[in-house]
Amino acid sequence: MQAIVEQFRHTIMAASAAGTLLRLRGGGSKDWYGQQLAGEVLDTRAYTGIIDYEPTELVITARCGTPLADIEAALAARNQMLAFEPPHFGPGATVGGTLACALSGPRRASAGAVRDFVLGAVLMDGRGERLAFGGQVMKNVAGYDVSRLLAGSMGTLGLVLDVSLKVLPLPLREATLRFDCAEIAALRMLNEWAGKPLPISASCWHDGVLMLRLSGAEAAVCAAQATLGGSVVAPEDASAYWISLREQTHGFFDGAGSLWRLSLPPHASAVILKGRQLIEWGGAQRWLKLDGDADAAGAQRIRQTVAAAGGHATLFRGGDKAVGVFHPLAPAVALIHQRLARSFDPAGIFNPQRMY
Template identity: 85%
Template sequence: MQAIEEQFRLAIVAASAAGTPLRLRGGGSKDWHGQQLEGDVLDTRAYAGIIDYEPTELVITARCGTPLAEIEAALAERQQMLAFEPPHFGQGATIGGVVASGLSGPRRAAAGALRDFVLGAVLMDGRGERLAFGGQVMKNVAGYDVSRLLAGSLGTLGLILEVSLKVLPLPPREVTVAFERAEIAALRLLNEWAGKPLPISASCWHDGILTLRLSGAEAAVAAALRSLGGEVVEPAQAALFWTAVREQRHAFFSGDGSLWRLSLPPHASAVILKGRQLIEWGGAQRWLKLDGETDAAGAQRIRQTVAASGGHATLFRGGDKSVGVFHPLAPAVAQIHQRLRLSFDPASIFNRHRMY
């Protein structure tokens, strides 16, 4: 692996000297995510393998090119999991791409986001230097928790060589139940249930049906079932349903057009926008599916409407990316963002223009 790492270093040093952009890429399962792709591909898949996994310590450390499926299989053997349920979006997903994309699945509202499970990381910066961050090695510089900042950075801060993640045991029991509810009624129930000690590990509302997943001890799940009611979904069908939501294979996501991801306070009422919606995370994540592309004026209307409710909007898939994929940053935040990036990548070679 040292030879592969040296190849990475030489490529990065040469690119920085020439000012040539590099496109950090694992399996390419999330090439569509973010702004434009630019630069020569630096393929990370050869730098693979689980470095350390101690089930009793609930920590796994792996190299960036390690397939996500390999990590999930190793954890499943010991009845453990990545609790943030990262989407694969393709067979080639690697753990480096998982961290760089920062995406979490249906269990995020109950267990936490991907960044909450990043304990440490090893990064190769734009100078070709190997930097280690997190509790295992050294204190993060400048007051930033750098290992967690890598989550969702889309490779713009550097090449993630290794990552250490906290894992959790699989719940003893899981049951999925469904209710017929209109959108506003479903949001009201989700907020009401959020204030109660219920073992809700996932929620999804679409087309008049509110679906909940209950996870935890046998007694806790049984008590919740008695309290909530609803129609119990057959286990195999439930597993297919939550996988389809996580991987965006649910019928809602099919078809052409643009897909917007709306991040909102869970208590926000129904957001009136043209298009179809699917609601997750107890109301905090709402997907908006439009039949056609969104022009600049349309994107501004969506973002203004969502901002008025205390949230922000991302053009997740499809559509015209010239309107800006990510919600515009406030000027002060944009300056911090730029200074942070240049501190790690002075020549701005890593995934240039991928975020803003």
């Protein structure tokens, strides 16, 4: 594997010297995410394998090109999981791409986001230098945590070589409940339940139906079922349902048009916008499906409406990327982004303009 790292270094140093743009890429399962792709592909899949896995310490360390499916299989064999439920969006998903995109699944609202589980990372910067951040235990994390900063950086800061992730045990019991209710009623119930000691691990409202997943100890899940009511969904149907949300194979996501991801405070009321909506994470994540593409004025209206409710909007999939995929940054935050990028990638070769 050291020979592969040296090849990475040679490619990066040559690109920096020549001003050649590089597109850092694993399995390519999320090539559609972000702004337009640019640069010569630097394929990470040869740098693969689990470096260390200690179930008793709840931590796994793997190389960037390791398939996400291999990580999950190793964890499942020891009754453990990546609690943020990362979506694959294809068989080629890698752990490096998971960190770079920082996308989380249905359990994110209760367990945390990708960045919350990053313990450490090894990065190769634009100078070809190997930089190590963080560690393999939570107590090593102190000060300005660059390893977590890499989560969601879309490969713009450098090539992530290795990553250490905290893992959690699989829940002893899970149950999914179904409630028939309107959007306003669903949001009200979700906010009420959020203030109570209930083992809610996922939620979704769509088309008059609210689905709720409970996870935890047998007694806690049974007690919550008795308190909440609703109708119990068969385990195999419930599993397929939550996977369909994670991988966006649910019928809501079908068809042409553009898909917007709206991030809002959970207590925000219904957001009135043209298009169909699906609500996750207790109201904090709302998907907006448009039949067509929003032009610049339409995108501005969406973002202004969401911003007025205290959130931001991302053009997640499809649509005209000329309107900007990610919500515009405040000038001060944009300056921080630019300075960080220059610090790690002075020649500006890594995934240029993939974010902004």
